[in-house]
Amino acid sequence: MFIVTAKEMYDIDHCTMEKIGFGKLLMENAGRAVAEKVRQKVNAADKILIVVGPGNNGGDGYVIARTLQNEQYRVSVLQVVPDQKLSEQVQFFKQLYLACNGTCLLLDDSAEWKQVISEADVVIDSLLGIGVDGLVREPLASVIAFINEKGGKIVSVDIPSGLPADEGAEAFTSIQADETIVIAAPKTSVFLPHTANYYGNWEVVSIGHPQTLISENAACFVADDVFFRTTMPKRDVNSHKGDHGKGLVIGGCDNMPGSFAMTVRAALRTGAGLMTAVSTEKVIDRIACLSPEAMYQIGASEKGHLIADDLPLDDKDGVAFGIGVGRETKTAALLESVLQETTCPLIIDGDGLYLLQNQLARLKQRNEPTILTPHMGEMARLLEMDISDLTRSPFRYAREFAEEHHVYVVLKGKYTIITSPDGNQAVSTTGNPGLAKGGSGDVLTGIILAMMMQSQSIFQSLCNACFVHGMSADLQVQSGHSYHDLLATDVIEGIASVYRTFS
Ligand SMILES: NC(=O)C1=CN([C@@H]2O[C@H](COP(=O)(O)OP(=O)(O)OC[C@H]3O[C@@H](n4cnc5c(N)ncnc54)[C@H](OP(=O)(O)O)[C@@H]3O)[C@@H](O)[C@H]2O)[C@H](O)CC1
Numbered sequence: 001m002f003i004v005t006a007k008e009m010y011d012i013d014h015c016t017m018e019k020i021g022f023g024k025l026l027m028e029n030a031g032r033a034v035a036e037k038v039r040q041k042v043n044a045a046d047k048i049l050i051v052v053g054p055g056n057n058g059g060d061g062y063v064i065a066r067t068l069q070n071e072q073y074r075v076s077v078l079q080v081v082p083d084q085k086l087s088e089q090v091q092f093f094k095q096l097y098l099a100c101n102g103t104c105l106l107l108d109d110s111a112e113w114k115q116v117i118s119e120a121d122v123v124i125d126s127l128l129g130i131g132v133d134g135l136v137r138e139p140l141a142s143v144i145a146f147i148n149e150k151g152g153k154i155v156s157v158d159i160p161s162g163l164p165a166d167e168g169a170e171a172f173t174s175i176q177a178d179e180t181i182v183i184a185a186p187k188t189s190v191f192l193p194h195t196a197n198y199y200g201n202w203e204v205v206s207i208g209h210p211q212t213l214i215s216e217n218a219a220c221f222v223a224d225d226v227f228f229r230t231t232m233p234k235r236d237v238n239s240h241k242g243d244h245g246k247g248l249v250i251g252g253c254d255n256m257p258g259s260f261a262m263t264v265r266a267a268l269r270t271g272a273g274l275m276t277a278v279s280t281e282k283v284i285d286r287i288a289c290l291s292p293e294a295m296y297q298i299g300a301s302e303k304g305h306l307i308a309d310d311l312p313l314d315d316k317d318g319v320a321f322g323i324g325v326g327r328e329t330k331t332a333a334l335l336e337s338v339l340q341e342t343t344c345p346l347i348i349d350g351d352g353l354y355l356l357q358n359q360l361a362r363l364k365q366r367n368e369p370t371i372l373t374p375h376m377g378e379m380a381r382l383l384e385m386d387i388s389d390l391t392r393s394p395f396r397y398a399r400e401f402a403e404e405h406h407v408y409v410v411l412k413g414k415y416t417i418i419t420s421p422d423g424n425q426a427v428s429t430t431g432n433p434g435l436a437k438g439g440s441g442d443v444l445t446g447i448i449l450a451m452m453m454q455s456q457s458i459f460q461s462l463c464n465a466c467f468v469h470g471m472s473a474d475l476q477v478q479s480g481h482s483y484h485d486l487l488a489t490d491v492i493e494g495i496a497s498v499y500r501t502f503s
């Protein structure tokens with residue numbers, strides 16, 4: 001599945017209609033596809049009100065109205081702008097609807113509009129689509145507010161009306177949809193923390209755009225099960241442990257042994273060939289028994305925290321630094337040497353990101369891939385910006401940071417955004433609120449470490465690691481756990497189910 005900005009969608013629409021020649025057929029296809037989904041969500045006796053706005057989203061609404069009416073549903077239309085505001089294309093579909101004995105109430109002509117909305121069992125929101133520009137103007141703003149207040153079940157067409165399709169909007173007035181039938185491809189705002197919830201439950205309908213056209217124009221995609229199945233390397237029956245990576249995890253401190261232990265175990269469960277774990281003597285004494293499959297090495301330490309040391313970096317296939325390592329200045333010196341001496345892909349996570357704050361310039365000096373795995377708070381600190389600004393435009397800021405510092409960024413959230421140094425982006429949509437607990441990120445780092453040693457590109461490995469991490473949590477919740485009781489260690493044990501189910 002591809003993710004599009006408004007401009008990308010317009011380019012795809014325009015090419016499909018004008019160059020390929022779909023013309024008005026595209027809107028007919030859109031309306032029919034949405035109507036088919038609406039039929040699955042309403043009852044035969046429901047009063048269905050299609051609320052039509054000034055643009056092509058409204059045109060979709062007239063096709064939906066005609067299609068549902070033809071299926072004997074109880075349909076009426078409320079048009080909130082005068083006819084002269086409608087484009088020629090929308091006028092065409094309005095005339096078709098009226099010619100099929102459709103009824104239409106004009107907002108200007110009627111004081112009944114509030115009653116009509118109040119009496120509707122289902123409101124189909126065709127007020128505004130991806131053409132909304134700025135805060136919604138009257139009379140649409142009042143209609144949106146009243147629908148939110150009084151409308152029955154609200155099904156939005158393509159996008160909740162008033163919601164911006166793209167990231168970056170500071171303020172907006174939007175329909176709060178129960179369901180959204182997204183046309184052709186989800187828009188960026190489906191995946192933003194402050195706009196996602198307005199969509200309610202969302203699903204995508206195809207309306208005939210050539211998939212190649214969508215893939216050529218969309219800059220981002222969803223790293224889903226199809227992606228995992230087609231890119232996750234198969235294990236060669238003649239392979240040996242060295243073929244699946246020699247991984248190294250550097251982390252932990254005397255008062256934080258657990259997160260480090262989970263990263264080690266998650267890497268083993270994901271399929272790392274050999275794992276070495278470096279931490280303080282006290283940490284290793286306490287956790288070595290948890291993953292006897294790993295090898296352990298005591299790192300130089302002071303007051304329970306790792307300090308600069310000569311570590312076995314040069315013969316590894318992947319290194320993860322920072323999990324539970326603490327924020328001592330002397331540990332920052334260890335990070336400095338790891339950045340300079342690691343000659344393989346390096347993940348920096350957790351406290352390692354805190355220690356990295358004053359060493360960002362070293363990132364570009366590395367010749368090997370560097371992967372940062374911040375959550376929004378850690379990313380905001382790295383960018384030295386307010387987290388609310390970051391969450392409004394996470395795709396942009398992740399891409400700018402990745403390109404500037406030549407790193408991969410796994411920006412963790414409900415929807416995790418994966419960005420490569422050249423700006424390629426993907427979103428992982430697996431996972432659930434059961435992951436909103438300590439340790440989830442440590443487990444993801446272990447999965448990434450093992451995944452990036454499985455003979456696939458770094459970008460693919462990050463996409464697949466996020467898929468496995470979230471899908472493990474989903475399968476665990478489906479098979480008996482709940483959002484409340486799911487532990488990070490359950491996610492480690494659920495990795496087996498993901499492999500068994502999807503590969
Ligand atoms: N292109 C196609 O044939 C297809 C498009 N699809 C559907 O169409 C919309 C995108 O259509 P578009 O007309 O570009 O956009 P909207 O339907 O959102 O309407 C834009 C008009 O709305 C008015 N507007 C814009 N901003 C505001 C605002 N802040 N407050 C009030 N009104 C606003 C404005 O009209 P004016 O006359 O007031 O300037 C805009 O012109 C897309 O989302 C799909 O649903 C089909 O799906 C496929 C075919």
Ligand SMILES: [K+]
Pocket residue numbers: 057125126127128129156157158159160161
């Ligand atoms: K809409």
